[in-house]
Amino acid sequence: MAEDQIKxxxxxxxxxxxxxxxxxxxxxxxxxxxxxxxxxxxxxxLSFILSVxxxxxxxGLPEHARFIHANWFDWIISGSFAAGFSFLYDPLSSxxxxxxxxxxxxxxxxxxxxxxxxxxxxxxFAYLNLxxxxxxxxxxxxxxxxxxxxxxxxxxxxxxxxxxxxxKKSASDAGKKAFIVNRIGDFGFALGVFLIFxxxxxxxxxxxxxxxxxxLAPELLVAGGGIVTAITLLLFLGATGKSAQIPLFxxxxxxxxxxxxxxxxxxxxxMVTAGVYMVARLxxxxxxxxxxxxxxxxxxVTTALFAATIGLVQNDIKRxxxxxxxxxxxxxxLACGVGAFASGxxxxxxxxxxxxLLFLGAxxxxxxxxxxxxxRKMGGLRKYMPRTFITMFIATLAISGVPLFSGFFSKDExxxxxxxxxxxxxxxxxxxxxxxxxxxxxxxxxxxxxxxGKSRMDPEVEKHAHESPNAMTVPLMILAVxxxxxxxxxxxxxLGGGAWFEKxxxxxxxxxxxxxxxxxxxxxxxxxLLMFASIIAAGIGxxxxxxxxxxxxxxxxALAEKFSGIYxxxxxxxxxxxxxxxxxxxxxxxxxxxxxxxxDVKIVDGIANGSAALIGWISAKSRTVHTGLxxxxxxxxxxxxxxxxxxxFFR
Amino acid sequence: xxxxxxYIVLSTILFCIGVWGVLRSRNAIVVFMAIELMLNAVNLSxxxxxxxxxxxxxxxIQNIPADKIPDLIQTSTASGQVYAILVMTVAAAEAAxxxxxxxxxxxxxxxxNVDDIxxxxx
Numbered sequence: 174m175a176e177d178q179i180k181x182x183x184x185x186x187x188x189x190x191x192x193x194x195x196x197x198x199x200x201x202x203x204x205x206x207x208x209x210x211x212x213x214x215x216x217x218x219l220s221f222i223l224s225v226x227x228x229x230x231x232x233g234l235p236e237h238a239r240f241i242h243a244n245w246f247d248w249i250i251s252g253s254f255a256a257g258f259s260f261l262y263d264p265l266s267s268x269x270x271x272x273x274x275x276x277x278x279x280x281x282x283x284x285x286x287x288x289x290x291x292x293x294x295x296x297x298f299a300y301l302n303l304x305x306x307x308x309x310x311x312x313x314x315x316x317x318x319x320x321x322x323x324x325x326x327x328x329x330x331x332x333x334x335x336x337x338x339x340x341k342k343s344a345s346d347a348g349k350k351a352f353i354v355n356r357i358g359d360f361g362f363a364l365g366v367f368l369i370f371x372x373x374x375x376x377x378x379x380x381x382x383x384x385x386x387x388x389l390a391p392e393l394l395v396a397g398g399g400i401v402t403a404i405t406l407l408l409f410l411g412a413t414g415k416s417a418q419i420p421l422f423x424x425x426x427x428x429x430x431x432x433x434x435x436x437x438x439x440x441x442x443x444m445v446t447a448g449v450y451m452v453a454r455l456x457x458x459x460x461x462x463x464x465x466x467x468x469x470x471x472x473x474v475t476t477a478l479f480a481a482t483i484g485l486v487q488n489d490i491k492r493x494x495x496x497x498x499x500x501x502x503x504x505x506x507l508a509c510g511v512g513a514f515a516s517g518x519x520x521x522x523x524x525x526x527x528x529x530l531l532f533l534g535a536x537x538x539x540x541x542x543x544x545x546x547x548x549r550k551m552g553g554l555r556k557y558m559p560r561t562f563i564t565m566f567i568a569t570l571a572i573s574g575v576p577l578f579s580g581f582f583s584k585d586e587x588x589x590x591x592x593x594x595x596x597x598x599x600x601x602x603x604x605x606x607x608x609x610x611x612x613x614x615x616x617x618x619x620x621x622x623x624x625x626g627k628s629r630m631d632p633e634v635e636k637h638a639h640e641s642p643n644a645m646t647v648p649l650m651i652l653a654v655x656x657x658x659x660x661x662x663x664x665x666x667x668l669g670g671g672a673w674f675e676k677x678x679x680x681x682x683x684x685x686x687x688x689x690x691x692x693x694x695x696x697x698x699x700x701x702l703l704m705f706a707s708i709i710a711a712g713i714g715x716x717x718x719x720x721x722x723x724x725x726x727x728x729x730x731a732l733a734e735k736f737s738g739i740y741x742x743x744x745x746x747x748x749x750x751x752x753x754x755x756x757x758x759x760x761x762x763x764x765x766x767x768x769x770x771x772x773d774v775k776i777v778d779g780i781a782n783g784s785a786a787l788i789g790w791i792s793a794k795s796r797t798v799h800t801g802l803x804x805x806x807x808x809x810x811x812x813x814x815x816x817x818x819x820x821x822f823f824r
Numbered sequence: 825x826x827x828x829x830x831y832i833v834l835s836t837i838l839f840c841i842g843v844w845g846v847l848r849s850r851n852a853i854v855v856f857m858a859i860e861l862m863l864n865a866v867n868l869s870x871x872x873x874x875x876x877x878x879x880x881x882x883x884x885i886q887n888i889p890a891d892k893i894p895d896l897i898q899t900s901t902a903s904g905q906v907y908a909i910l911v912m913t914v915a916a917a918e919a920a921x922x923x924x925x926x927x928x929x930x931x932x933x934x935x936x937n938v939d940d941i942x943x944x945x946x
Contacts, residue, residue, distance in 0.1 A: 800942060803855075809848050
């Protein structure tokens with residue numbers, strides 16, 4: 174039976190990365206570099222093959238049968254609470270597994286070349302495999318507890334890999350920052366999980382199973398009620414942490430301290446999309462809370478716009494990409510917020526392709542320029558690294574929303590839904606469109622500054638500028654192909670496609686759409702007009718970038734001087750870090766110092782040492798009673814007897 | 825036979841003289857003799873109680889069957905006297921040990937004055 178076959182295949186998927194982690198982790202420095210690379214990427218490749226295989230089998234099943242639960246063993250049982258070690262394989266998780274293992278595999282291969290000669294080579298691959306394992310747990314788990322396991326697992330790996338070069342203070346600081354900021358989100362997420370269980374248990378259905386929750390939510394939760402709003406807001410707080418949305422996005426730009434493939438895999442393609450996945454997975458719950466949906470949409474579009482403006486002026490190639498990631502994640506949340514979960518996942522997938530490609534391309538550039546990150550010290554790289562240039566060019570076109578590239582279809586669909594959906598609003602669409610202009614601008618700015626114009630490199634560095642090895646360029650090319658064609662699986666009806674991707678995911682979100690009334694039907698004309706607006710937006714952005722960085726290279730400087738106030742604010746990222754530092758970090762540090770220096774040292778230690786000193790003092794005084802003279806003892810003895818007798822007689 | 829109170833008073837007086845002697849005297853030998861006096865005061869009261877056991881028991885225990893009382897008196901009188909003998913043996917042993925200690929202190933310190941001996945001071 175296909176179903177049993179799928180169950181077995183799916184269960185094998187996470188095992189390989191786990192084995193890879195164990196082997197590379199335990200035989201750390203004993204294995205030769207080549208073998209480490211083969212084990213590291215081979216294990217993910219096997220997972221990818223199995224994912225593809227089970228995906229093919231899944232497509233073969235009729236639509237309603239595409240929900241496969243496999244409970245392998247009882248994991249936690251306590252009273253009415255039961256969480257099995259169970260997987261849910263449905264269209265949504267199959268897509269996520271393909272992205273995680275597919276893009277993950279390419280990045281593993283890339284890492285073989287990128288990390289070549291690093292002292293922590295096998296440690297790196299062990300972490301990367303552990304991450305893949307945790308991410309697979311996250312997207313495959315059938316209950317919130319398993320999802321939480323994966324959620325925390327990827328958080329841990331993110332921390333370990335951001336601080337991979339931990340001897341660099343900025344790297345270890347960035348790791349800590351990512352971990353701590355994520356704690357805030359995870360705190361909300363955990364509370365949300367508790368609240369779900371509590372609510373469902375008090376309604377007589379103690380469950381943490383995702384499919385059961387989705388199934389029972391419309392029945393057990395009051396639509397628009399306080400509890401469901403609280404649940405969804407708490408869960409969304411978790412998502413803002415993991416997916417770097419306002420207000421918890423501050424960790425992602427700093428996370429660029431990690432190796433570049435890590436930024437590509439964890440901080441662009443997979444982990445940061447976990448929040449989007451979670452919202453989509455629990456869409457049936459989220460749609461019951463219109464307030465939360467509005468909050469998600471607003472936060473999403475605000476983040477998209479906010480991060481895009483910061484990206485305009487950053488000079489660090491990876492930071493531009495980091496803010497771009499934050500911005501694109503904002504788009505995904507906008508999609509979820511307006512109820513277009515399938516579009517959100519679609520953008521998640523295309524984004525995984527082109528953003529991973531952009532990061533890997535940036536890594537390739539760094540590799541060629543001895544680790545140079547500053548855009549101002551690049552330029553003219555086109556002729557040195559043609560492969561990197563062409564692939565990055567494709568990715569830039571895709572992310573900017575140029576027609577025929579993958580990003581166009583997914584982003585356009587989000588904007589279309591933002592405009593037409595019953596949760597949508599023209600203002601959301603307009604803000605999203607502005608963000609699209611900015612996206613096209615900053616991405617082409619990055620491209621032009623890196624690859625075009627006159628070289629601004631150090632002559633010494635320029636001498637060594639070279640194309641990267643095949644292990645790095647081949648993944649780039651594969652990703653470029655995906656970034657090019659990845660959008661066609663979701664080609665909308667208006668363009669003669671079948672919107673197959675949406676259709677494939679439809680059963681997953683049917684619960685979410687059942688409650689909602691049929692969205693107002695818009696003619697293709699509206700769709701064409703909106704599409705046209707998107708194209709114009711991308712065109713404006715690209716044109717502006719061209720005029721500023723190719724046409725007249727003096728213009729950006731002049732503009733920066735003219736609007737020096739705004740420029741400074743943007744360059745300093747709206748002073749958000751400073752603000753958080755002032756509002757949150759400083760008071761905590763001050764409070765902790767008080768607790769340490771005053772409370773702990775003076776009061777706690779004071780009580781402990783003071784009681785000892787008191788006893789010592791009393792003893793020193795009272796021991797003088799022992800004179801050593803026998804007559805004194807006898808006297809005391811007699812007095813004692815007299816007192817006792819007196820007590821007995823006169824009591 | 826004088827009544828029990830005389831014996832008790834005598835015994836108390838002897839005991840108090842003993843206590844006074846222990847507290848007052850500086851000579852270890854005298855202290856020692858005072859202790860012997862206290863012990864013998866106790867002995868006196870023990871034998872006095874023993875010989876007056878019959879009357880005491882009759883006063884205290886009324887609900888004991890009449891035929892059991894002679895046995896009880898026998899046992900009680902005997903035990904008081906046995907106790908006195910036991911105290912004497914202990915006193916003898918104590919005297920032997922105590923005198924030995926006093927002699928060795930005298931050899932060390934050339935004195936049996938207890939006020940000179942404070943080697944166990946804090």
